[in-house]
Amino acid sequence: MRAPENPFDRVRVGRVKPSERTCIGMGLRFLCFLASSLLLLFLFSCSSGSSPSGTGFLYVATQGDSTVTPFTIDLSTGHLSANGQGAASGSTPSAMVLSSSGKALFVANKGDNTITSYAINSDGTLATGSSTQCSTGVSPVNMATDSSGKFLFVTYLGSQLDPNQPSAICVFSISNTGLTQASVVTFAVPSPGPSGVAVTPDAKFLYVSNRFDNSVTQYHVDDSGNLTSFASYPAETTPAGMALVTAKNNTFLYVANSGSNTVSGYVVCLAVNSFCANADGTLVSTGSTFSVQLGPVAMAASSDGAFLFVVDQQSNQVSQLKIAGGSGVLSANAPANQKRQKSSAEANHVGTFRIK
Template sequence: MRRLACGPVAIDAAVGVLTVAAVVVPLSMAGPADAAAGPSRVAARSSAASPGGRTVYVTNSANVGGTANVTRFSIGGTGSLTPVDTLTLGDRGGARSMVFTPDLRFAYLANTLVNRVVRFRIGPGGALEQLGEVETPSPFAMAIAPDGKTIYVSNAGTRTLSPFTVGATGELTPLRPVDTGAEAAKGVALTPDGRFVYVSHGSTVDTTPTVMTGFALRSDGSVGREVARKKIGISGAETVITPDGRFVYVVNQVSNNVHGFRIGSGGTLTAVPRSPVDGGDFPEGATISPDGRGLYVAAVGVENNDPDARAGQVLGFTIGKDGRLTEKPRRVTMASPIGVGFSVDGRHVYVSDYTDSVVNAFTVAPDGTLDLVQTAASNGPRPAFHSVNVLPSPKAAPRAKGGQSPPPGRN
């Protein structure tokens, strides 16, 4: 039996709206006084524990019981992780992906089972202070525009992508949701120039291939016309784009492969040579190295009660100049790897494990293979899709040059 708890089929579509209460517990100093102090004071006291502002957030979904939360880790000089604090998200599970504004003032989290996107202020050292929520059906994957003015949320179990504008104080205002053109919208990725958004589709109970669709984005952040529709494998999951915006890749959970496409000037997609390639057993997570030369895939594996049970694996690929993928030697075995993310300098990779509720820290060797540095508890139950979220370096929001016409495809 394939792992189903991590995908959209595990979502309780009948769940009602629930207000999420956030509580921050510093892991090194938790106690009754901290619980009484409230999130803001606790977060302020613990912020100094994150050296240099280098921070990883791990979302723990609590898909099969317990309390969903976000654990903040600081990154040490060797890439090791030190837990700083944990912020609880209420009694229902579903915490998944996070995105951050380029100026690192605000963070957003998709909390699937309570139908909410949660908004946070990012404090010193990466401390999170919950500010509010916005309702949207079963939010799953998210992406943020390069200028930080719009976020895009896939609504799992539907064929909808929901955009929201980001206000001056981080508040979210919904724009018109769009039909993505296929059932079960899942992975979401934006090109670095903010012109196009791509959405993968599919459910883990599917038996036939689905599609990835692409859309032009208007200057106000709303979603415009469809520019691409390409067949992918069965149950598309995480979707990632190279930093130069030339290639997009999607992992397919049930067909166990990775599709790659070259992105044309108008947002069209053309399959890269040798696509698709083997992605391991039930690939769900993916990330691209900061230099754009490597793709790493987290393949969850096969359930223990399956007669053909196998552990999960982390696979590395070299991205060729034409976008083709060549697998690197030495796959890494884990129980059920699922979330994966790079450090900002590209020297380390972090991988969460759904079954063991841990995070593994790896050093990236010169040949791109991974060497284990540390295994740390995720400090919560069941980290799931996109559960590893590395706080990036702050960036200045891009500005349009005066007198320029909108780029082609923006409508």
């Protein structure tokens, strides 16, 4: 029997120059970084079916020209092709997420505090976007949607001490590409600094990492999208991106700690088991914190929950970790990390991604 393929067995890494692409093969999905003469790609999202062949779509948001550009991916080779014209975003796009249906794309813009919504055409191109703004909150930094596509959750980092730059968590109801504000949680100064965000598939529990006070907050989400703070958990230094992973009937939450260069793991209590006395969404530490490279800020897991990939911004690397499905404990997946060389155009921007 053929041994399972290491998701990074097929890796091509090179210097990123204007108009060049460097693709890192991740099994049948691909992470691609694109530089322009002004600014590097810092964020993208992939959408495809479960088949290893066929065509997928990739979307690149560039801050320099505030544009989202679509590409097609040959899922058997990873080759990219331009796919129509780019669509205008708001100012300084900072986060991106696909709807659960794969028919809508949402982009957060920290320069003007807006969310741009796009319909995805059948050929992967984007319709002209429409803009939505939360009633409060400055500098949207992360977004998440539940598996049913009912809500979009957006964290606004704001300022720790300036009340004129409020931090917030805004919840929008989703209807196709339309967004309607359902609720908002605002924070008085000193703000905890809501940053990373993850939601359980049933949209009952929301988790937010707080980069200013080094914590993770659990919220209950009601049917109307209102949030109620339920519990707070200590995190390591400057928690940032989060990833919710299902592996072997267990659900785990991983938090990238950019200040301590680690990834922390928690069991999410969605069922009574050996870890959890109650199915109330509480977090139980896996007892394992894994050291990665410098400045981890974003993560994504393979669809089978076996691997976790961490973007280490300051060391310009992607760390590859194995997830023990029974315990959630992390270990290195040789080779432990992949170096991505950068050009002067990249200016410390980072790729974040979603794998389907």
